[in-house]
Amino acid sequence: MRKSRRNEEAPRQNGSADFETNPVGLQDGHDDNDTGRRREIRSKYRDLINTVQQNREDMLSPSTDKLTEVLEEANKLFKDVRRAREAALDAQLLVVATDLGKEKASQLFSEGSAFDPTAFAEHLLSFMGLNRLEDGDGGPQNAGAADGYLPRDAWHRLSRRVECCFRTAPSFHYMMGSFHAEPPAPKQRTERQRKAPTKEAKRIMPTQLKKMEESHQEATEKEVERILGYLKTYHQDDPTSPISYYEFVVDPNSFARTVENIFHTSFLIRDGLARMYLDSDKLPCIAPVEEGDVEAASSSSRKQCIISISPKIWKELIDTFEIKDSIIQPPEPHNE
Amino acid sequence: MTQRKRSFGSQSFSQNRRQPSSSGTQEDNEDSTFTQPSTSQVQRGLEKLTPAQVDQKTSEVIQYFLVKDQKKVPVRRADLVKHVVKDYRNIYPEIIKRAARTFEQVFGLKLVEIDPKNHTYILINNLEAADKPSPVECPANPKLGLLFVILGVTFMKGGVVRENVIWNTLKKLRVDSGEKHEEFGDVKRLVTEEFVRQRYLEYVRIPHTEPMEHEFRWGQRADMEVSKAKILEFMGQLHEQEPQIGRCWL
Numbered sequence: 001m002r003k004s005r006r007n008e009e010a011p012r013q014n015g016s017a018d019f020e021t022n023p024v025g026l027q028d029g030h031d032d033n034d035t036g037r038r039r040e041i042r043s044k045y046r047d048l049i050n051t052v053q054q055n056r057e058d059m060l061s062p063s064t065d066k067l068t069e070v071l072e073e074a075n076k077l078f079k080d081v082r083r084a085r086e087a088a089l090d091a092q093l094l095v096v097a098t099d100l101g102k103e104k105a106s107q108l109f110s111e112g113s114a115f116d117p118t119a120f121a122e123h124l125l126s127f128m129g130l131n132r133l134e135d136g137d138g139g140p141q142n143a144g145a146a147d148g149y150l151p152r153d154a155w156h157r158l159s160r161r162v163e164c165c166f167r168t169a170p171s172f173h174y175m176m177g178s179f180h181a182e183p184p185a186p187k188q189r190t191e192r193q194r195k196a197p198t199k200e201a202k203r204i205m206p207t208q209l210k211k212m213e214e215s216h217q218e219a220t221e222k223e224v225e226r227i228l229g230y231l232k233t234y235h236q237d238d239p240t241s242p243i244s245y246y247e248f249v250v251d252p253n254s255f256a257r258t259v260e261n262i263f264h265t266s267f268l269i270r271d272g273l274a275r276m277y278l279d280s281d282k283l284p285c286i287a288p289v290e291e292g293d294v295e296a297a298s299s300s301s302r303k304q305c306i307i308s309i310s311p312k313i314w315k316e317l318i319d320t321f322e323i324k325d326s327i328i329q330p331p332e333p334h335n336e
Numbered sequence: 337m338t339q340r341k342r343s344f345g346s347q348s349f350s351q352n353r354r355q356p357s358s359s360g361t362q363e364d365n366e367d368s369t370f371t372q373p374s375t376s377q378v379q380r381g382l383e384k385l386t387p388a389q390v391d392q393k394t395s396e397v398i399q400y401f402l403v404k405d406q407k408k409v410p411v412r413r414a415d416l417v418k419h420v421v422k423d424y425r426n427i428y429p430e431i432i433k434r435a436a437r438t439f440e441q442v443f444g445l446k447l448v449e450i451d452p453k454n455h456t457y458i459l460i461n462n463l464e465a466a467d468k469p470s471p472v473e474c475p476a477n478p479k480l481g482l483l484f485v486i487l488g489v490t491f492m493k494g495g496v497v498r499e500n501v502i503w504n505t506l507k508k509l510r511v512d513s514g515e516k517h518e519e520f521g522d523v524k525r526l527v528t529e530e531f532v533r534q535r536y537l538e539y540v541r542i543p544h545t546e547p548m549e550h551e552f553r554w555g556q557r558a559d560m561e562v563s564k565a566k567i568l569e570f571m572g573q574l575h576e577q578e579p580q581i582g583r584c585w586l
Binding site for chain 2: 157163
């Protein structure tokens, strides 16, 4: 508000500068003087208002009489006031001064009790356990605290002491707390479950592999040896009569075993431990090779043949040769 | 107009019309539609309900208060009626009466209407505060200390104090309203908003001040909850003087 008034005044000031030079008490001059005088009054009022507002703290102090001086000054000014505009300024000054006066009065009232917030604060700091530092004994904890530092539980200490001044209702809280306690538990369980199977799986794998490897190589060799054993035994029982190949390999109870027997027997022949030949009826026979004949047999020409068998042929063989039992006993079940 | 007269009953009509007009401007729209039922209405309402129903509704009101009290914000009658009482509003006075009795007898708390015009309630401790701090080492809320300082200074300054006095005092205690405090965070917000919302303090603007200034006063909750005598006693201990000061305002 003040600023806008100043702007208003400025052009007028310039405009009426000419009139200022005429001090004569003519009717025109009197009006001009009036304008000038009024401007002066307004300016002085504004100064007074400024004084009161800017120097508030000073004027509050009971030692000064500044407020009274301002009021006396205002009284003097008011004698020359004729128009509403100056009177409005006077009223504004009065409002501001009264406000200050009220505060001074209330201060007077409490002055009698001599309560000093500064001293109060000092006492509180001591109570809260302020560590006042000795000369130059700062250290890293002293960041920002020029004269001592408050311990961390300073406010807690104070709060505990003043709790008894309050009749606060204790807050109600559910004993079991909020629902947040639930979710973490299931997560742990699932993790544990996941861990267990993987361990067991690992354990299983190596043993299985071992078994497989065993059955692969050694099983075949063992089988071949076993069959050789059967062959030799059968041959020794009756060295002169030939052993029919079909009677030897066919297992009347299992086609699969028959195929296995043929497979294993082929190894015997490959290795030169047994030989196949056709008898007088042109039927294949098998006989173990004698110890001495082994080298001779290896030097002679090798012949190869492919034997195929189907379940139909297998059945025909059983019927034709009337094979009741297998010569080669089925292997022990532990390998399978 | 005539229709309304019939529904409310001729006796209670004038009684009911008076209340909303006085408080309607300041309250929620919700509450202006809620008119305190008369005794006869309450009687009639009670007859229609079983005791179990009334007890159930009373319990709900009690639980609502207890949970709301956690934040120490006063409960407004409008909220209570809208969220809890609902259809039982015709026996509202009876429910409040029973709730207050339960609070006293079961919980040792007192249900107080701190603002008869706006109908807001708080819970305070019905038991006398202990003379000394409890021997149990339970952690105290540090905000209590801060509140004590403000209330104490305000009290010693005659019940009203300019905000600058408070801010300066707090600054000496290493609590700066302009900075974030380690313990309290945004101090200005805590003091001028939270404490005011909880009705511990009043933060009123002083007219004709440029720039704008406020003053602090004791709030309605502080008037009920805080013992001036005990504050004086502690201050006396601090100053190691006889507490004769401030007696005129007691």
